[in-house]
Amino acid sequence: MARTQTASPSTRTNGPPQDLAIIGNTLQVHPSSIANRPSQEQSLLEPYARFRQEPINALQELGLHVLGEGWRSYEDVVGQEIFWPGFSENMKSMVMAQDRLQKKMAELAAKRVEVEIHEGLLGPKGLEGEAQEHRTRRVERRREIEAQLREVAEGWTDQMICKMESKYFIRSAYYLVTQLLTRAYHQGIHVSSDEVLQLRAVAAEAAKNKQSIIFLPCHRSHVDYVSLQLICYRLGLALPTVIAGDNLNFPVVGSFLQHAGAMWIRRSFGDDQLYTTLVQSYMDTLLQNGYNIECFVEGGRSRTGKLLQPKFGILGFLLESVLSGSVEDAIVCPVSTQYDKVIEVDSYVSELLGQPKPKEDLAGFLSASSVLSLKLGRVDVRFHEPWSLRGFIDEHSTRLTKTAPSTKGMFDAALKRRILTTLGYKVLSDINKVSVVMPTALVGTVLLTLRGRGVGKSELVRRVEWLSDRVRAQDGRVAHFAAQTTESVVDKALDVLGPKLVGTVEGLPEETYFAQDRFQLSFYRNMTIHLFVSQALVCAAMYTKVKLGGGEESQRMSYRELYDYVFFLSQLFRAEFIFPTTSLEENLQITLKGLEQDHVLKAFRNNVVSNEIEYIELHPTERASGRESFDFYCFLIWPFVEASWLGNMSLFMLTPPHNPSNSPNSPNNTNNNNSPDTALETWLDLSPFHDAAQLLGKTLYHQGDLSYFEAVNKEALKNAFNRSVEESIIHVTRPSHSPSSPSSSSKPSPPKVRLEPEWQPSRDAEGRLKPEGKLWELCERISQSRREGKNRRDGATVRTRVLNLVELVGEGLFENAAASSASASASAEAEVEGGMVKKSRRRRGFQTRAQL
Template identity: 80%
Template sequence: MSKPKSPPKATSTTSPDLAILGNTIQIHPSSVANQSSQEQSLLEPYARFRREPINALQELGLHVLGEGWRSYDNPIGQDIFYAGFSENMKGMVMAQPKLQNKMAELAAKRVEVEIHEGLLGPKGLEGEEDEHRKRRLDRRREIEGQLREVAEDWTDKMICKMESRYFIRSAYYLTTQLLTRAYHQGIHVSSDEVLHLRAVAAEAAKKKQSIIFLPCHRSHVDYVSLQLTCYRLGLALPTVVAGDNLNFPVIGPFLQHAGAMWIRRSFGDDQLYTTLVQSYMDTLLQNGYNIECFVEGGRSRTGKLLQPKFGILSFLLESVLSGRVEDAIVCPVSTQYDKVIEVDSYVSELLGQPKPKEDLAGFLSASSVLSLKLGRVDVRFHEPWSLRGFINEHRSRLSTQLPSTPSTKHDAALKRRLLTTLGYKVLSDINDVSVVMPTALVGTVLLTLRGRGVGKSELVRRVNWLSDRVQAQGGRVAHFADNTTVSVIDKALEVLGPKLVGRVEGLPEETYYAEDRFQLSFYRNMTIHLFVSQALVCAAVYTKVKQGGGPESERISYRKLYDYVFFLSQLFRAEFIFPTTPLEENLQATLKGLERDRVLSCFRNNVVSNEIEYVELHPAERASGREDFDFYAFLIWPFVEASWLGAISLFMLVPPRNYQGDAEASWLDLKTVQDKAQLLGKTLYHQGDLSYFEAVNKEALKNAFSRSEEEGIFQVTRSRDGKSGTMMRLDPQWMPQRDEEGRLKPDGKLWDLCERISQGRREGRNRRDGATVRTRVLGLVELVGADLFAEYASVPPEADGLQGKKASRRRKGIQTRAQL
């Protein structure tokens, strides 16, 4: 008996797409299968000069003259494009009381140092005190003047310089020409979201409040697409917080005049610079200028959302918390692509190649992809919300959860909790409005099927199924207009190209296979946030299913299921953005959904309590060959593999059997160990002991090591000067032992962790666990570890000490949010 499947949905409840043609706005229905054939993107590609020279010149002329919407004369928001804007902004920043006070404070501290060094005369000498006091006052004023010059220079280099409306018109024309060459289907937005955003922006402009746009970050195209969208819709362009690594000749000044502000990648202990950035944020928010920053910090190399970075968020929160700014409007933004331009370089970085330095040559080299047809960009805006309202809502609740401490410590702890909650709320909102693109559907299906390849009809069936599952989970599928699923898949395959998806020629049915699984995983990861709960539950059930023996042998008790799901949620706390509901509540809801879909069966001990006793595969799922159950398991297996690799590689930290140095005093550079772990993973993959090559990616290993540090599995020490890197060694409690022959023993706390992770690993024809495998894997680990100690073991320089207490505090903070 085959398992019945739901028919594909003909319509979608998501908002229609908005098409802007010339000076008119048209709204098209959002049905997945029956959308208007006249659907257009937000940016209609311009005429090409070689093909239509007259039309191309006419379009250019309209931009030069500022015809209609192109004039950008009255955008919704504060006035930004006028001569003298930069000098006015610079003056407002330098006049901030917080910055003035900090310069006075730093000058006073320096004078005290010079007095102590005897450079400004001794204190208390009768008859000379007035003279010394005057010298000190003059010296203080001199230092304040020097600090002011430095701050003015930094401010000039930092602030965006939106001086000319003619420049921004030209920039819009140029970037649209480039963008629509690469993304030939343009930018798509939701009509409801955009119209509501315009209304919110108009109200915010009346109150002189800023809109803080917080997009996800997968590509350099992110900020270009949002700026173009704001320009085309008549919204005041936001000031974009950007790392100064992009501030190189030609491109840097261009971006700065188009809205970019430059900040250092790291502030260190520079109090003046930190205060200057805070003062700039205060100035922008006090005057109602829009801001754009990326909550993840850098670009995601894996396709899924990264954990939040709290740097700029902390400045924005501080502006409102302190009362210097009354309120600001927060608008999370999702930007999705049919294909991301930089994925090739991401794969190289994840496999250990150094990140290339940003420069003009590298930027211009991107022109080679501008002629490619990469599909479309979808920009979606979450419902904007008040930052002051968020603070008021969460402050009282979070305050009661904190222990009774002195006021200053309590306030600092409260701010940290508010900041953490803010960061994860923004990420959750971004996921809520994210659109799953056709390429993500195809990539996900190809990576979650057993076998070498898939026929066209089966690919269509599973894409329809996945589209239904996405919408059932509250997700959105990109509008397909009036295209059939077959034509949508054909377009997706064309965009992905033969380097990612191969096709077997000469067969009775078109057959496709994953040519580059590593790159395709980027697109699969764009869907995984919708199914994390189901994936963890199925991985827990798989710990029994993999043992075989029929239905009764493959059951798992609810308690064991709960324990392993909790274990995995802790394991992946740095990988995924989990729901904020308690584990028990979310687990029950997930099981209920999997029961409804006839993937799992839950057996309850009695009707009254309705408590689940054990869980097993649904008979219909068994009859269908476990295809839906496997789908969820395939999603999580690469991450289980990466975590296992991260844990097994820690055996490299055991000093070799014939090591001549002091084992307890020998430390290893953390980055070097991670590089060796990646080398170990590549070897295990090619020897068949690791199933997924993407498990060796640098980001996954970095997350695994961070988790191990937080758990206290290894100790770290960091040099005070920050130049010597981070050194590490295994904590004695986690140190494995050797047998009589000097070989590493597969037991102890570290081995138990590896085995616990391994319970959820995929087994199949290519891999079986056993004593031989354990011996081979540990032998290889020891081989790499011996080389590691021979070349890199050393005594660390003077450092801040072990980070155990700090890691413990961080672990407790993370565990409060890392639940399924």
């Protein structure tokens, strides 16, 4: 650290936590907290000189990077040596020499030879006279196939591996990327000085032991890996190899990223055993030689602002390297990257509303780069304390099996899956622990959790201070702003969010703000929700009583009722949030104790017998304050309750229409469509069903039956549908090739969905959907905690008009499916007829040639 740090020695004191700002060529330490005393603000970023304004200075700065003056040389890095001529070829040869890859190629070649023997291509089996000749031929064929596989694997390896060849390149790349990034995030990139000092110490020890550091950041933006690479470069740490999807490997940009540390992998491996083994061999090579690695535990970028559920693909490869004994150990470092404003958030909103994701290309990249002239605030990167992957495996294998750590390579498949799952959720939990709540997230959360159309400036500042205190009370972190008043921090956040997200009302005695774009602001609100999930679920459960009105006694809830409904909600949202690892009973007790201490709820206990909680009600102080805190927690969870309700109401659309002839699978059936046999045969394409669910949600929102427009977002609905699959409410088929076209080149049939028979709603004598049955009861149970108010009508409206609307959209689905089915049948018939004509012509051709 001493080699690069230019700030005062105060970074090594035991005082309050401090921020380390990466500012151009220097590192600056700033004291923490949002202070309420006036003080001169320190500049957080001095960007490089611009060629148009200061051409001489700009050229000098560029020259310092190209020549490698001082810290820019990137010669004395902490970690294994990278960026030297021949690095790529050396890496390629090490990957190809991996024992597991050599064995896999031999295995695949042997299997192919067996197939060719079975097909009679390599001579008959069991003939004595020609046995030696056939054996020789088969050995040669196996060697030939192995050579072909090796050639394929070498080509894939060359496309895949990162190519850290030139220090001149990386110096220039650092300068270029910093130029771009500092124009977008004009307040700099901030890290904790204590965390950086700890990371450097761990990196030095890892380098000595030739161990890799596996950086596992959250993923909200393409800037995530750029910012981490810049930090590692600036602090003199060996840059990690970044595992990236090959959708980013488009001309110009792809090559640039690959030479800066990116490795390309397919988005899906399918059943390709050679490619899967090749990726595993590359992971083994990197870890065996102590090269740092970076991958995103969530897989793709979060479009909603909160952490996604873990993906276990690459994480599984890294774990396998240690479990198999190929690697002794590696160091895991969870990383949180937070933004005042995310560059891609506009495109995220479009995708969540159902527009297709645009293909990555150079034009799109340049278009995204056009926003780099905007002032997007700052980036905060936080590093969790690194830990040993081997230590994690030993600890959890002992806990899961109740025995001593397993011998290397002796882990069965079930234990591997459990360890991998635990690893994924531990990393996400660690990321949440060190995440910083940005000012824009504070402001966005406040604006979306207040009743009324808008909020005055003074009340906004007060609520931001209140929310900051609540974040800290939950052991969360608030972004550090040296000696600035909360009001000035709020002003900066409003400036970054801009008028398209936060509107102002002119001509009033006090500045008044309102949520202009609630959908986009929900992205920033979701950056805080992980801190309050438990409180939100408890308050939502209590709301099922509070919404009924009446006196205090009628709004009480027994502990058993509360427990049951919190359990119901936690199961409903198990794919939405990262929950505490403690049991529900323990977590509920802790949450209730905290809400009691904050005077939000009041619990009445049986002091005579066991001091157990009998019932809970709103605290008198909370009632007197107008349910300010209680409503805050409810507002956090209500959009997700709405999305879950919408997702389950959408399942009514899977009910076959009253006229069975509309069914695409039984066009001539005139029997009552409530028959289980009919239900079993009724399938719809999954993608149009998802689109129809969003259309239904948009209609319900604009007609006043849905309170939150963000409830129609694609990710929330997908989570609701996935839960329905897990609970066997619906059944979804996977894409498969048509039986009539078994070749690998045939287009796979799209996934289809149906409602399971026991969940099928019934119809009345006139054919209308009846508000009864298992599916209706589920929707009603969810609806108990939905927000009630003048913008939404309850009761008979849902039973009649909403169900009628569901029926209307569902009929459109079945009509379109019937039309598609008829079109597909006509195409199939034409294809068959065409094939017969071709066969007839071919047969006549053969006859003609025979006669000649």
